[in-house]
Amino acid sequence: MDFKINGGRTLDGKVRAESAKNSVLPIMAAAILADGQTVIKNCPAIADVVNMAKIIESCGVKTEFTGKNLIITPENSADGGFSKEISKSVRTSVLMLGALSAKYGKAIIPYPGGCDIGGRPVDIHIKALKDLGANISEEDGLIVCTEPVKGGKTVLSFPSVGATENAIIAASAADGESVIIGAAKEPEIVDLAEFINLLGGEVEGAGTSVVRVRGVKRLFGREFTPSFDRIEAGTYLIAAAITGGEVEVKGVKPENISALLAKLCDNTCKIKIKNDIIYIRGGRRRKAFSLTTGPYPSFPTDMQAQACALAAVSGGVSVIKESVFRKRFHHIAELNNMGAKARLYGDTAEITGVMKLHGAEVYAHDLRCGAALVLAGLNAEGTTLVKDISHLERGYFRMDEKLAALGADIVRV
Ligand code: UD1
Numbered sequence: 001m002d003f004k005i006n007g008g009r010t011l012d013g014k015v016r017a018e019s020a021k022n023s024v025l026p027i028m029a030a031a032i033l034a035d036g037q038t039v040i041k042n043c044p045a046i047a048d049v050v051n052m053a054k055i056i057e058s059c060g061v062k063t064e065f066t067g068k069n070l071i072i073t074p075e076n077s078a079d080g081g082f083s084k085e086i087s088k089s090v091r092t093s094v095l096m097l098g099a100l101s102a103k104y105g106k107a108i109i110p111y112p113g114g115c116d117i118g119g120r121p122v123d124i125h126i127k128a129l130k131d132l133g134a135n136i137s138e139e140d141g142l143i144v145c146t147e148p149v150k151g152g153k154t155v156l157s158f159p160s161v162g163a164t165e166n167a168i169i170a171a172s173a174a175d176g177e178s179v180i181i182g183a184a185k186e187p188e189i190v191d192l193a194e195f196i197n198l199l200g201g202e203v204e205g206a207g208t209s210v211v212r213v214r215g216v217k218r219l220f221g222r223e224f225t226p227s228f229d230r231i232e233a234g235t236y237l238i239a240a241a242i243t244g245g246e247v248e249v250k251g252v253k254p255e256n257i258s259a260l261l262a263k264l265c266d267n268t269c270k271i272k273i274k275n276d277i278i279y280i281r282g283g284r285r286r287k288a289f290s291l292t293t294g295p296y297p298s299f300p301t302d303m304q305a306q307a308c309a310l311a312a313v314s315g316g317v318s319v320i321k322e323s324v325f326r327k328r329f330h331h332i333a334e335l336n337n338m339g340a341k342a343r344l345y346g347d348t349a350e351i352t353g354v355m356k357l358h359g360a361e362v363y364a365h366d367l368r369c370g371a372a373l374v375l376a377g378l379n380a381e382g383t384t385l386v387k388d389i390s391h392l393e394r395g396y397f398r399m400d401e402k403l404a405a406l407g408a409d410i411v412r413v
Pocket of ligand 1: 021022025091092120121122123124125126158159160161162163184188295301302324325326
């Protein structure tokens with residue numbers, strides 16, 4: 001499946017973000033710990049969520065979509081494990097290490113997958129769980145946990161989002177108290193902690209670099225509405241900027257995307273904020289901007305590719321440095337196929353803005369690469385074919401419909 005885009009339309013209108021993919025996925029893993037049903041509200045049926053549902057179903061958990069609600073019923077769950085193939089389909093399969101070991105005292109899981117954006121090791125996850133008392137070994141492509149987390153202290157060598165989540169989930173049903181120092185501070189970690197606390201757990205300090213988790217004996221299923229997807233919302237803000245359009249993005253906490261908003265202002269966009277609505281008018285003379293990605297609250301690596309697309313049509317030289325996934329630059333060669341003038345120097349892209357891109361056949365190598373190419377296609381003169389949107393659909397719910405509603409000429413072919 002591909003997206004065909006006839007570029008050059010100015011976007012205008014309102015769009016609403018879904019619940020954050022990166023909140024929903026760890027919440028799905030944590031939900032297996034509960035007695036009774038959990039309902040995740042406003043949940044997008046994107047491929048990552050569907051694959052994560054298959055993973056928890058392999059462990060005997062029932063999942064069902066009713067409209068935009070995902071219902072998770074762990075009644076008949078078991079420590080059965082899941083196949084290598086399904087594990088590779090989504091990065092958060094690794095969170096089942098924390099979840100299954102917390103529930104059953106043991107777990108065997110294959111290594112996880114996710115986007116091909118450079119090496120994605122799990123050493124920080126494993127060290128954290130070991131520091132907290134788990135007994136874990138790696139054998140024949142499997143991660144084996146024979147003793148669960150008991151409580152203790154761990155210091156993360158990098159504020160890994162997944163490792164913080166794995167440690168929180170594993171610790172939430174442990175006998176003792178766990179302290180995670182150097183934790184990731186992403187809003188999605190706060191969502192996970194709020195979810196676990198709603199279920200009866202005791203997680204403190206989420207959103208700061210020190211998280212304390214007191215294990216509890218039982219958690220109880222509840223209804224939860226995660227935060228809106230700040231990366232999806234940010235992508236639509238850039239869609240307005242790159243087409244010189246006027247768009248209202250509803251349902252996002254502006255404070256969660258302030259690093260992006262600052263760059264859009266540098267780019268000469270006009271931004272107004274009212275509660276959870278961000279109004280943006282694209283600048284008439286887009287200006288170059290520079291950024292370095294980093295853990296929250298720095299500029300998110302998940303917006304770097306989309307920012308490169310905007311930089312490609314912004315006057316002057318933008319310098320974009322990637323410090324989280326240093327090889328996350330598949331989009332650069334594809335943008336150059338559309339007339340961009342971008343050069344890579346290791347983990348840094350130097351992009352000299354051109355007036356306009358031109359349509360081309362380009363390939364969506366990974367999720368955010370795909371998003372960047374769609375954005376570039378909206379700006380480009382002529383027709384762009386973004387090939388293989390399967391990666392894109394891992395993270396964006398009905399992107400073509402949402403963009404078409406804003407006036408884009410985009411169809412699925
Ligand atoms: C999460 C997000 C992803 C985002 C990333 C960084 C989800 C489902 N995915 O991914 O969209 O791009 O955070 O914001 O929430 N690392 C190690 N060893 C480890 C773990 C991580 O070296 O054990 C390295 C990674 O290779 C990477 C960096 O740490 O360079 C950040 O990874 P991490 O924060 O763990 O990202 P994910 O949780 O995989």
